[in-house]
Amino acid sequence: MxxxxxxxxxxxxxxFDWEDYLASFQFPEEETTAIAKAMFLSSNWNLVDEGRLSYEEIEQIFVDSCPAYADDIRLVFAHFGDCITxxxxxxxxxxxxxxxxxxxxxxxxxxxxxxxxxxxxxxxxxxxxxxxxxxxxxxxxxxxxxxxxxxxxxxxxxxxxxxxxxxxxxxxxxxxxxxxxxxxxxxxxxxxxxxxxxxx
Missing domain, CATH: 3.40.50.1000 (HAD superfamily/HAD-like)
Structure with missing residues (x-):
């Protein structure tokens, strides 16, 4: 029963519409792809849900995986809750x-x-x-x-x-x-x- x-x-x-959220920043295509791979498409994204690391620690992991776009990664991560409705x-x-x-x-x-x-x-x-x-x-x-x-x-x-x-x-x-x-x-x-x- x-x-x-x-x-x-x-x-x-x-x-959880991260694709449209990321596209809303209107970064160049190459940068958008790189940030997606560094964050949302990376196995490191599991760290967000796992709850073992702080926000700052996870942010740094994302930045270290794609330092060329460090500032924009921080910007995207700061507001990623916007992709959840x-x-x-x-x-x-x-x-x-x-x-x-x-x-x-x-x-x-x-x-x-x-x-x-x-x-x-x-x-x-x-x-x-x-x-x-x-x-x-x-x-x-x-x-x-x-x-x-x-x-x-x-x-x-x-x-x-x-x-x-x-x-x-x-x-x-x-x-x-x-x-x-x-x-x-x-x-x-x-x-x-x-x-x-x-x-x-």
Whole structure:
């Protein structure tokens, strides 16, 4: 029996549109490509969500990987929260699930200063029953540790949970732990899959 719906946040409940954000600076194409590789497309971006390093330490790592554009990297990083905005359907979706009697949680790779910068767009968290962000446990999906932290914090049974995430590796990890899963592609498909799964 499904009792709990667990959501990823990025690209499921909020947009993470770094491409348009970076393009808005109108840097030359060569510079835009270099900054993208140094920041958003780099494995170092995981450091933002992991929560082990300070803002200044991560900024310096980005700068060191592309020193030719140091000032612009600092500028882009200073305002990167602007690329995150809540989807129009998010609050309604959560409220509807709550009204149907489900407990609703989040489980997301999300950094501490990202959380601070996007507090207004995370207003839907107040509608939820709780959750875990990666910076709180210093661990990223798909590591089983972050899933277990959610189960233990809220006394959840994996087999009673549906996990909705846009990342296939995160979905696979959830399945191995016993959760039912939906690989998110868009709101309407996910809602339909969830209704079928819950026999609605």
């Amino acid at each position: 499904i009792k709990n719906i667990v959501f990823d946040i990025g690209k499921v409940l909020v947009r 809540r989807f129009p359907y998010t609050r309604h979706w959560i409220s509807s699930l709550k009204q149907q009697g489900y407990q609703v949680y989040y489980l997301s790779n999300y950094g501490d200063f990202t959380c601070q910068y996007t507090r207004n767009d995370l207003d839907f968290c107040d509608l939820m029953d709780g959750g875990v962000m990666s910076y709180e446990v210093k661990c990223l999906k798909p590591d089983p540790v972050i899933y277990q932290s959610l189960f233990e914090k809220y006394h959840l049974k994996p087999e009673e949970c549906v996990f909705i995430d846009d990342n296939a590796a995160n979905i696979d990890a959830a399945k191995k732990l016993g959760m039912k899963t939906i690989l998110f592609q868009d709101y309407f498909k996910a809602q339909k899959q969830l209704n079928v799964m819950c026999n609605k």
